[in-house]
Amino acid sequence: MATRSHTTEFGSIACDDLTxxxxxxxxxxxxxxxxxxAFDTHSLALANRSLVLILDLSHGTDPASLRVKIRPTLSPIEAEYVSAIEWLVFDDFRVIALGTSCGYLLIYSLxxxxxxxxxxxxxxxLRLRVHGTKKVITLDTLSEEICVAMPGLIARFDxxxxxxxxxxxxxxxxxQFWDQKRDADDCxxxxxxxxxxxxxxxxxGSxxxxxxxxxxxxxxxxxxxxxxxxCAVTIGDDAAISAFRLSEDHGRSLVGAILSKVVPATFSTIASFSKMIWRSEQKSTKKREAKPQPFARASPLMCLKDYPRKGEKLTLSPSxxxxxxxDSLGRILLLDTRALVVVRLWKGYREANCLFMEMLVNKDTATSSSNYYEHVKSDYCLCLAIHAPRKGIIEVWQMRTGPRLLVIPCTRGSKILQPTYRFGSSSMSASSYVPLEVFxxxxxxxxxxxxxRSLN
Known part of the structure; x- marks a missing residue:
């Protein structure tokens, strides 16, 4: 009896440049x-501390001519290195975003x-994450952003x-003409x-x-x-899970509104009085350094402290x-980010990696196998793929409280990946829906x- 395979070969990245x-x-x-x-449909980006290698995995092409090497200009004095990588995919173009150990965001063309x-x-x-949110409750808007995670900090680029x-x-x-090149320092x-x-x-805590x-x-x-x-969710050593309400403004609250009127007037009076006593010294000709971005207001919503549990990796569902x-105890917690409660728990998965995916579950086989039938979004069920490297398997569980659907063996040295979010993808019609896949x-x-995608 032939062994049923639950994976389909997609390509190979074997090349000399990987050395x-x-x-x-x-x-x-x-x-x-x-x-x-970082993976995007047919392109894979690999990076170490000082090198980025882009490989094209399209079928029927010569991989030798589709490799791009990027060597970012990093500070040797501060021992700067590449610490995060992500694709930025739009309708007309794709670029690579890099984060460094010194806090710089770099964007490169292909x-x-x-x-x-x-x-x-x-x-x-620590992480560059691209995410999009559709219409939420009474808000008739679409929010698409790049979230930059740093120790104790979150930044958001629209x-x-x-x-x-x-x-x-x-x-x-x-x-520009083909022979005109801009100075690298001005880019x-x-x-x-x-x-x-x-x-x-x-x-x-951080x-x-x-x-x-x-x-x-x-x-x-x-x-x-x-x-x-x-709403922001953070994980760390001191608090396994914590959540915050993030405000766009720096102090727009009932108390902040009062202080915004009182404090500037008081400060202006003190400054005027001090100028009467102390004369300003000669102005310095030294160029001022760029000031750090001021913090906006973050209000804590919940916190889960359970020593010695430590949060390690965080994965969001498409919505x-x-x-x-x-966490550090080999457990996987499924958090409802709206209610901010843990709705499911798995045990015995140390060093695990999780990715959400969509599968065809409990669908009519005859209809699904028809050449004229195109699956729509409602045909797919949200699942969670759990890669347990110590067990050498990948498990697929149906969300939120469904059973385990698949157990797929995998060899040591494997890693699960997922195509990055595509900006504007929420505007696609239901008939052209592309399900979330795991590679x-x-x-x-x-x-x-x-x-x-299918169990059959």
């Missing part, structure tokens, strides 16, 4: 914490040109601002500084990862406020309503495969 990333050593992909990966460079905060960037900047850059680049600064919000979320889960209603005292509020969190990459053999 610069340490592929000659067994388990290089899964065991080395400095090897970072030709290796530096498009934008900006300091977020002088701290190590997707539309980045798209506008990239459009200007590509238009300017296409209008990323000609289109201005990207606006963003920054929040301090270290009330319960975080190991953080994510903005979506838009949430304002507090009861600020129902008439026109500004947006976001942001669920979060899978792995399996074997670093030792280079084989790339996709988990099948």
């Amino acid at each position: 610069e990333l340490g592929s000659v050593k067994e388990g290089w992909l899964s065991d080395n914490p400095h090897i970072l990966t 030709q290796g040109d530096l498009i934008h460079k900006q300091i977020v905060y002088p701290a190590r960037i 997707g539309s601002e980045i798209q506008s900047m990239l459009q200007r850059w590509f238009q300017e680049t296409s209008s 990323g600064s000609s289109h201005g500084r990207l606006p963003y919000q920054l929040w301090n979320v270290n009330k319960y 975080c190991a990862d953080a994510a903005i889960t979506g838009i949430m209603p304002p507090p009861l005292m600020e129902q008439q406020s026109s500004q947006r509020y976001y 942001g309503t669920l979060a899978a969190i792995t 399996l990459l074997n670093g030792d053999s280079g084989q790339f495969s996709v988990l099948n």
